[in-house]
Amino acid sequence: MAQKRRTQSWAELKQAGNQCFKTGQYGEAITLYTQAIQQLEKSGQKNQEDLGILYSNRAASYLKDGNCSECIKDCSVSLDRVPFGIKSLLRRAAAYEAMERYRQAYVDYKTALQMDCNLPAAHDGTNRMTKALTDMDGPSWREKLPPIPTVPMAVKEKIMLAASPNAISKQNGIKETNTQMARDVKKAKLLKEEGNAFVKKGDHKKAVEKYTQSLSQDPSEVTTYTNRALCYLSLKMYQEAVRDCNEALKLDPANIKALYRRAQAFKELKDKKACVADLTSLLKIEPDNMASLKLLQDIQKMK
Structure with missing residues (x-):
């Protein structure tokens, strides 16, 4: 049996490791992935993507094995x-979290969310780390975080294409798409800055127009949603403010501005329960947020 394994290719060893992992034989899976890594490195091919997968698979086995x-x-x-x-x-x-290295875990969860904002594991992990870091470091916990890497647009585009059923047919258009997306992001930033300028002038209607145009170019920018929500509050368009805050919180579940502005909108909509819920969530993140404490006092006086 041992001799047979020595003659297997790295791909066969990888497959055998996958099978062991599926059946809960994590120690055996680690051995097989290790042999596959050694085989691939010795072969001279050194395909970086294949090696990356093998190391990641072995990491999953180590994680399961504790x-x-x-x-x-x-x-x-x-x-x-x-x-x-x-x-x-x-x-x-997950490994950082298990070792109570919460800052590093938060950074990895947030980095993953940049590539796919609908990842339940990353959302749940971010929420757990936010609570743990607030308990550990207090309101200033964000100041102690390591830098969060910015995921390049080309990487995001590759992931989007890989998830598409027509990925193969779209490969020829990757370069053009990347260029267009870069243009869109740049245009979105300029439109957002124009919106900010209108806010400073007190022209919230014009600001809403600019923020809306900006989001049509880049719908993943959290601050554009929270900025437009602020304008909607000033224009007494409270349902619209709630919707923008909802979108912002999908992208960043612990966003202070989104929670506070949605609470403000709920107060005006006479939804006391929802308002208190948002303020409670916010104060778990920033216990000394004076504006939120004051709004909570005000809302609790409402009948």
């Missing part, structure tokens, strides 16, 4: 070979 330190090492090696790999980021985040 060896978080080795999981983190393998995820880091995998991410060196394939930067911004979502599985490696989530596995490393």
Whole structure:
């Protein structure tokens, strides 16, 4: 049996490792992935993507086996070979969390969300880390975070294409799409800045127009939603403000401005329960937020 394994190709060893992982044989899976890595490195091919997958798979086995330190090492090696790999980021985040290294876990969860804002594991992890860091460091916990990497647009586009059923047919248009998306993001930023200028002048209607145009170019910019929500509050368009805050919180569940502005809108809509719920969530993140404490006092006086 041992002799047979020595003659297997790295791809066969990987497949055998996958099978062991599925059946809960994590120690055996680690051995097989290790042999696959050695085979691939010795072959001279050194395909970085294949190596990245093998290290990430072995990391998953280490995580299941309770060896978080080795999981983190393998995820880091995998991410060196394939930067911004979502599985490696989530596995490393889980290992960091298990070792109570909450700042590093938060950074990895937030980085994963930049690539897919609908990842339940990343959303849940971010919320857990926000609470843990607030308990540990207090209201200024964000100041102690390591830098959160900015995911390049080209990486986001690659992920979007990989998720598409027509990915193969779209490959020829990747370069053109990347260029267009870069233009869209740049245009969105300029439109957002124009909106900010109108806010400073007190012209909230014009600001809404600019923010709306900006979001049509880049619908993933959180601050544009919260800025437009502020304008809607000034224009007494409270349902619209709630909708914008909802969108912002989908992208960043712990966004202070979105929680506060939605609470303000709920107050005006006479939805006391929803207002209190948002302020309670906000104060768990920033217990000394004076504006929120005052609004909570005001809303509790409402009948």
